[in-house]
Amino acid sequence: MLINKFKYKFTTLVLCLSSLSMQAFSASETANDIEFEVSGNVALEQRYFFKEGLYIQQLSHYQASVSVEPELYWQWNDGNDSVIFTPFYRFDGQDDRRSHGDIRELAYIHASDDWELRVGIRKEFWGVTEFQHLVDVINQTDSVEDFDGEDKLGQQMINLSLVKEWGIVDLFLLPGFRERTFAGSDGRLRAPIVVDENNVSYESSAGQQHLDFAVRWAHSLGDFDLGAYWFHGTNRDPYLTTSADSTEERLTSYSLMQHYSQMDQLGIDVQATLGDWLWKFESIYRDTSVEDFWATQAGFEYSFIGVFDSNLDLGLLMEHSWDSRGEVELGEQGSLFQNDLFLGARLALNDMQSSEFLMGISSDLDHNAFSFLIEASSRFGDNFTVSFDLRLLQSNEQSDLLYSLSRDDHAQLSVAYYF
C-alpha cells in the first residue's frame, strides 16, 4: 500500500528530475547564501539465473531492472546547516515486488561546535566487519534489492550527536517503523513460501508507530576503534510464520506472515588497526518476548601492499559468525550464520579506472552448505561504472535456507551512470 503510494510519487519525481537539475545551476548563481547541488546515478541491471527456479511461479532465467537514485543537497550558513533529499526507485521487469521506491534520505542537519542535530529520514551504519553486519540495527533491510543485506530503507529519526573528549554519543528517537521488503512470487532468491506484505502483526499495540530509542557511544583510542550501544524498540528482523491465506479460496495457497516483536539489544564493535592487520569483532545480545540470544562476528583483514612489485594491493579476509541459538530448521527462529566461516580476497588494481576484484566463500561448518561470489568492477570514462557479479549457492540440506536458493546461482551485470 505504502509502496504503491511511493510509486506514484516517484514517477512524478523522476520526470521532474531533469527540469530540477536545470534549475540547480541557476539557483547556485542567484542565491548567494544557499548552495544547491544535484548528483546521483541511474543504473541498468541484468541478472541471469543458470537454472529454472525451484518454485513454479518464479521467473525462469532473465531478470532486468533499472534504478535511479538522485541526491539533492542544499547547504547554507557555511555548510553548518544542510538539507539532503535522496529518493530511490527501481523498476523490475519480472518481479512486481522488486519494483519499489523509497526515500533513502530526506533530512535536515545542523552542525554546531560540539553537537549535531539530524532530523528526518536517514541511514545510519554501525559496525566493522565485512561479511555480516550484525550490530547494524537502525535501518530496515531493503532485502528485495539484493540478498547481501547491505541495502537499507530510510529511517525516520531525530538524532542528537554529542562530541565529547571521551567519544561521540549519539541519541536516537526513531518514530515510525519500516517493514522489510521481500521478493514476490515471481522473484528468485526467496524462501519457498512468499512473504505476505499485508499480513503483518506487531507485538506493540502502537504497531508501526512505536517510538524506538537508541543510544550509542563511539570512540577512537590509539589503534582501537570502539563502539557500544543499547537499542530499545521494534525488532527489525520479522518472525515469519506460515499461514493458509484466508482470502484465497484454494487452500494450497500459503504465505508467510510477518510478526515484529519488541526487543532490547546491546551491541559492541571493536576494530584494532595494527599495521597491515585489521582485527574486527562485533557482538550482540538480543532480548525479545520470544527468545534471547548472543551472536558474534569476528575476524581479520590483512593487506599486502604492492604485490609482485606492482601497484596491486591484495587484501585477505577471514571472518567467523556464531549464534547461541545454534542450528535451526527452516521456518524456525534463528540465524543462517550460526557457525559459518567466511574467506575473502580483494584485489585492487589501483589503475585509472579503479578496477577491483572481490572473491568470497562462505561455508556452514555444521552442515554441507556454501556460497561463492565474485565481484569485478571498473570505471569507464569519467561517468560510467560497470560491475559483474557471480553468485553460486549450494546446500544439500533441505532445512537450510540456502537450499531454497540452491537453484538461484546467477550472474549479474550492471552499468551505472553517475552525474
Add this chain to the structure above:
Amino acid sequence: MFTKKILISVVSALSLTLVGNVSLALTLAEQKGLDISVEAKKRDIGWQDSTADMLMLLRNQQGQESIREIKMKSLEIHNDGDKSLTIFNKPRDVKGTAFLSFSHPVEADEQWLFLPALKRVKRISSRNKSGPFMGSEFAFEDLSSFEVEKYSYKFLAEEKLNNINMFKVEQYPVDENSGYTRRVVWLDTKEYRVHKIDFYDRKNSLLKTLSFTDYKQYLAKHWRADKQEMINHQNGKSTELQWSNYTFKTGLSDKDFNRNSLKRAR
C-alpha cells in the same frame, strides 16, 4: 628496584636525545641537509589551517585523460603531524567519499574513510604509503604533510635550476614502508621552496620527477605552488595537480576533524 627503573629511564631518555638530536653523529653534509629542511619547515610555521581545491589530471601514454576533483582541509598541529580532511567530488561514482587523516612524524598515521553508499566510516591501515593515490602517479606518501622527522638528510650541492640558485638535498625515508630509497630535492636558497623532486624506487633507479611551478605567497609568508606535475619515467604516465582557492586561517579547529565532520564533509 626503584633505582634500576630510574637508571633505565635515564638510559632510554639519553638514547632518545641521541636519536632526537642526531647532530652528534652527523657529517657536515648531513647536518647541512637537515638544517635546510628544518629551516624550510620553520618558514612555513603558523598557517594554522587552510582549505584548497585540487584538480588532478591523470594522463596515460596514449594521452587519455581522467579527472579527479578534490577538496582539502588541513589543520596545523604543533609538535605533531597535521590533520587533514580530503573530500572527493569527481569522478562522480566516488563523490561524497571523504578521507580523514591524523598524521604523525614517526608513529603510524590514523586514517578513516567515509563510504557514502553505505554511510560507513571505516578505519583503514595507514601502512599503504607507496600505493598510488586514486590511480594517479602520486603515491599516498607524496601527498602527506612534510615532517622533518620523516627523513634523514644529506646536502649534495648548491646549483642552478631554471636560473635560480638551489640547494640540492638528498632525503632518505625513515619509514620502511616507503616506496623510495631516496628523494633528491631542489629548494631555492632564498625562500626555501621546493622546486623539484626526483624519486628513486626500491631498486634505486629513477622512478618519478615532480616539478612545482606558479608559486604564490599567502599572508605574506606561506608559499604554495599552484601547479605540480609528476612524471613517471618508467611507465610514461603523468599526473598534474592544479590548486585553487587557497585560503588560510579560516577558523577550522579539532572539531572539524572528527567522525561527525567526516560524515557530512562536502
